[in-house]
Amino acid sequence: MIEFQNVSFAYDKGSPVIRDLSFRVEDGQSVGLIGANGAGKSTVMKLLLGLLTGEGKILVDGLEVRKENLFQIRRKLGFVLQNSDNQMFMPTVYEDMIFAPLNYGLSRPEAEARVDRALGLLGLEELKHRHNHKLSGGEKRMAAIATILAMEPEAILMDEPTAALDPYNRRIVINIIRGLSQTKIITSHDLDMILDTCDRVILLSHGELVADGPADAILRDKALLERNRMELPLRFSGK
Amino acid sequence: MNKMETALHELSQMDELAAQSSPIHRLHPAAKLLTTIVYIVLTVSFPKYALSGLIPMVLWPVLLFQISAIPVRTCFYKLRIVLPLVMAVGLFNPFFDRAPLLSLGALTVSGGVVSMVTLMLKGLFCLMASFLLMATTPIDSLCSALRKLHMPGLIVTLLLLTYRYVGVMTEELAIMTDAYLLRAPGQKGIHISAWGSFLGQLLLRSMDRAQELYGSMLLRGYHEHFHYAEAGPFRLRDGLYTLGCGLVFLLLRFVPVTRLLGSLFVR
Ligand SMILES: Nc1ncnc2c1ncn2[C@@H]1O[C@H](COP(=O)(O)OP(=O)(O)OP(=O)(O)O)[C@@H](O)[C@H]1O
Numbered sequence: 001m002i003e004f005q006n007v008s009f010a011y012d013k014g015s016p017v018i019r020d021l022s023f024r025v026e027d028g029q030s031v032g033l034i035g036a037n038g039a040g041k042s043t044v045m046k047l048l049l050g051l052l053t054g055e056g057k058i059l060v061d062g063l064e065v066r067k068e069n070l071f072q073i074r075r076k077l078g079f080v081l082q083n084s085d086n087q088m089f090m091p092t093v094y095e096d097m098i099f100a101p102l103n104y105g106l107s108r109p110e111a112e113a114r115v116d117r118a119l120g121l122l123g124l125e126e127l128k129h130r131h132n133h134k135l136s137g138g139e140k141r142m143a144a145i146a147t148i149l150a151m152e153p154e155a156i157l158m159d160e161p162t163a164a165l166d167p168y169n170r171r172i173v174i175n176i177i178r179g180l181s182q183t184k185i186i187t188s189h190d191l192d193m194i195l196d197t198c199d200r201v202i203l204l205s206h207g208e209l210v211a212d213g214p215a216d217a218i219l220r221d222k223a224l225l226e227r228n229r230m231e232l233p234l235r236f237s238g239k
Numbered sequence: 240m241n242k243m244e245t246a247l248h249e250l251s252q253m254d255e256l257a258a259q260s261s262p263i264h265r266l267h268p269a270a271k272l273l274t275t276i277v278y279i280v281l282t283v284s285f286p287k288y289a290l291s292g293l294i295p296m297v298l299w300p301v302l303l304f305q306i307s308a309i310p311v312r313t314c315f316y317k318l319r320i321v322l323p324l325v326m327a328v329g330l331f332n333p334f335f336d337r338a339p340l341l342s343l344g345a346l347t348v349s350g351g352v353v354s355m356v357t358l359m360l361k362g363l364f365c366l367m368a369s370f371l372l373m374a375t376t377p378i379d380s381l382c383s384a385l386r387k388l389h390m391p392g393l394i395v396t397l398l399l400l401t402y403r404y405v406g407v408m409t410e411e412l413a414i415m416t417d418a419y420l421l422r423a424p425g426q427k428g429i430h431i432s433a434w435g436s437f438l439g440q441l442l443l444r445s446m447d448r449a450q451e452l453y454g455s456m457l458l459r460g461y462h463e464h465f466h467y468a469e470a471g472p473f474r475l476r477d478g479l480y481t482l483g484c485g486l487v488f489l490l491l492r493f494v495p496v497t498r499l500l501g502s503l504f505v506r
């Protein structure tokens with residue numbers, strides 16, 4: 001269970017980026033977090049992970065996001081960063097993937113098994129021993145997703161998981177997200193993907209919650225979306 | 240590829256060299272680290288005129304190049320920037336130390352010249368030894384060896400992160416250089432008027448990235464220490480290698496091998 005209670009945050013004093021945000025995500029829900037560029041989606045993710053600290057209260061399974069709880073909380077959450085370049089810090093894909101399982105106390109054989117499972121799931125076996133900085137943008141993204149899957153976290157946060165992916169890989173990622181039983185929070189401008197993977201949508205605008213409800217209802221609301229600088233998913237736009 | 244990308248490529252080439260397989264690569268990293276340290280210490284400790292004693296020390300790097308199948312050319316290519324600097328250290332000795340030391344026929348060689356050559360060779364040998372260590376041992380294993388030798392965890396982590404950070408910074412520099420040159424056609428490099436903002440941006444960007452990378456490490460459970468790739472047990476052959484090399488180095492250092500050999504033939 002993830003809960004935001006009246007959370008506010010500003011990078012620079014005087015210009016708040018998140019304003020009095022409250023919502024609650026139950027176990028097993030998939031929530032799409034949408035909003036125009038600069039609406040504050042990535043910031044919400046970073047607040048939840050304790051990478052940024054604001055005002056108000058954030059709870060993960062009843063634990064408050066605070067310094068002393070961070071190790072426990074982060075163990076539950078897997079985060080796919082918006083920029084995969086900043087996610088992969090080991091020389092090869094394999095070393096990056098095995099990093100988290102080892103840190104969380106798994107033995108090397110157990111951790112290897114997880115790595116292989118995640119790679120198999122995404123069909124990335126041939127990337128295993130490649131050097132991270134020699135991967136293409138989309139390959140990096142797939143590898144970053146694999147890294148998080150290998151953690152087998154209780155909840156998965158994805159910041160633009162399908163950006164930079166070709167249609168084939170985008171489809172793979174969508175199918176994988178759909179197959180995951182964990183709690184999911186996904187941000188994206190790809191509203192068709194949100195529609196495919198999320199049953200609930202939260203819409204942010206200038207750091208404020210504007211709408212929160214079933215994906216099917218919000219993503220069909222042309223007026224609401226356009227007021228917030230977004231467009232209907234292709235599927236509903238009749239194009 | 241711009242220059243920065245070339246640099247990046249070279250950096251990853253070291254990782255790739257280190258990932259190869261040879262009897263030397265398969266040795267325990269601690270064994271390689273120890274022998275390299277002993278080698279460097281003993282090489283540096285030769286007295287300043289001990290040219291004839293120093294020369295046989297070249298045998299070890301030469302052997303390692305052979306056994307590990309690492310091309311000598313690669314070594315000199317990678318060291319092309321530091322090598323001249325190290326070699327330059329003794330450059331002024333001939334001017335200060337003019338006392339004649341030995342004469343070869345009509346030619347008198349001053350102490351300065353001998354000590355200059357000795358210094359240069361010391362630098363060259365030590366650089367080759369360090370290069371060979373890096374080229375046959377992945378950085379992670381090296382770090383795990385340092386930990387095994389009770390180097391404080393913080394220092395080892397710092398070392399590893401620095402190594403990675405150099406990569407990040409070079410990457411940013413490569414991207415920025417490309418972006419600049421694409422919009423400044425016909426310029427050879429970055430114009431001096433842009434240096435200030437360029438450097439500032441570079442610093443900010445690499446700091447941002449370093450911070451995000453560090454965040455991403457924390458998110459994946461990093462706390463206090465790395466789980467370095469397991470180096471496996473320190474086996475008998477690792478012990479023998481270390482001991483054998485150590486003994487040979489000591490022998491070369493303290494027994495005037497060349498003179499003994501020479502006297503064999505002269506007499
Ligand atoms: N490090 C920072 N320092 C200052 N302001 C920042 C920083 N990072 C983001 N911001 C500002 O905070 C606001 C929200 O940024 P955020 O990255 O959360 O947006 P986002 O919804 O993820 O946008 P996008 O869809 O473009 O990824 C933006 O106005 C941005 O300019």
Ligand SMILES: [Mg+2]
Nearest residue numbers: 041042082159
């Ligand atoms: Mg964002």
